[in-house]
Amino acid sequence: MTYIEKTTLDREALVEKILQLKKERNAVILAHNYQVKEVQDIADFTGDSLELARKAANQDADVIVFCGVDFMAETAAILSPEKTVLLPAADANCPMAEMITAGELRVLKERFPDAEVVCYVNTSAEVKAESDICCTSSNAVKVVESLDADQVIFVPDRNLGSYVARFTDKEIMPWEGFCFVHDRITPEDVKTARQLHPDAEVLVHPECRSEVVDLADYVYSTSGMIEHVFKSSSKEFIIGTEVGILHRMKKDCPDKLCYPLSSNAVCITMKRTDLQKVYKALETLTPEVTVPEDVADRARLAIQRMLDL
Structure with missing residues (x-):
């Protein structure tokens, strides 16, 4: 038996164990679009962070295994407080979410008392709790336009804030946070990709630079x-976001050719989750993600205000 054959058999056995434990625990497995392909393949649902958190809230499951990063599992715990939420890779953090703290946001609110706070879903529960409303990359413009205030504190992504500012007359005051994966993509990357694939459409994420x-x-x-x-x-x-999404595109759209805008667009914290960690999480029901009730209640208001739109 070759090494590749043995590895395949080991993986298949592990997948079987995961599926059995998932059934026993009445669990649902959620995987973000940036996860490694093996994790995406065993998930009940794949999608973006808020899409998955909403899926979790609507599932008749006792346990949510969130294969993503910390703020995503927190959001699921906020929306599903009665469920056990597991983050298989305990060290899977989001660097951008860590670029703004609740204390820093409170200082901003004191300096600009007439402004309303829009926080990107890529933030901690504590920051959400200090915000007026949440947004995603797809609805950020709509969220900002829904506000009465003329001044908007936008945290934490300066690039998404800059993108939103193109479509509103409101004064956007962005925090200087960023996603290192998208922020490192350059105009030269776009030009090179177009030369290599002249017939391809270029799609980029609004977390990219202007x-x-x-x-x-x-x-x-x-x-x-x-x-x-x-x-x-x-x-x-040509796909201008984290390369993990290409696996899903290949599965969902097998007749299309999708190329990475940059092969360096890799989120190392997203890749910390693997099949072994998913199995261990289901076996031990750890690491569990919880949010203090007072924080969760206030954060839920900001999330719900967005969902109500």
């Missing part, structure tokens, strides 16, 4: 990218 957005054909959230590729009559696409 100069990259300017060169794109379309700007979408991860779910928006998948929907566009699925529905488009075009056959080739």
Whole structure:
């Protein structure tokens, strides 16, 4: 037996164990679009962070295994306080979410008392609790336009804030946070990719820098990218976000060719989850993610205000 054959058999056995434990625990497995392909393949649902948190809240399950990063599991715990939420990789953090704290946001609110606070879903529960409303990359413009205030404190992503500012007359005051995966994509990357694939459409995430957005054909959230590729009559696409999404695109749209805008667009914390950790989480019901009730109640208001839109 070759090493590859043995590895395949080991993986298949592990998958069987995971599926059996999932049944015994009455669990649902959620995987973000940026997860490694093996984890995506065993998930009940794949999607973006808020999409998955809403799925979790609507499932008749006792346990949610959230294969993503910390703020995503927190959001699921906020929306499903009666369920056990597990984050298989305890060290799977989001660097951008850590670029703003609740204390820093409180200082901003004191300096600009007439402003309303919009927090990107990529934030901690404590920051959500200090915010007026949450947003995602797909609804950020709609959220900002729904507000009465003329000044908007936008945390934590400066690039998404800059993108929103293109479509509103409100004064956007962005925090200087960023996603290191998207922020490192350059205009040169776009030009090189177009030279390699001249017939391909360029899709980028609004967490990219403005100069990259300017060169794109379309700007979408991860779910928006998948929907566009699925529905488009075009056959080739250059995808400007984390490379993990290409696996799902290949599965959902096998007749389309999707190329990474940058092979360096890899989120190392998203890749910390593997099959062994998913199995261990189901076996031990750890690491469990919980949010203090007072924080969760206030954060839920900001999330619900967005959902009500």
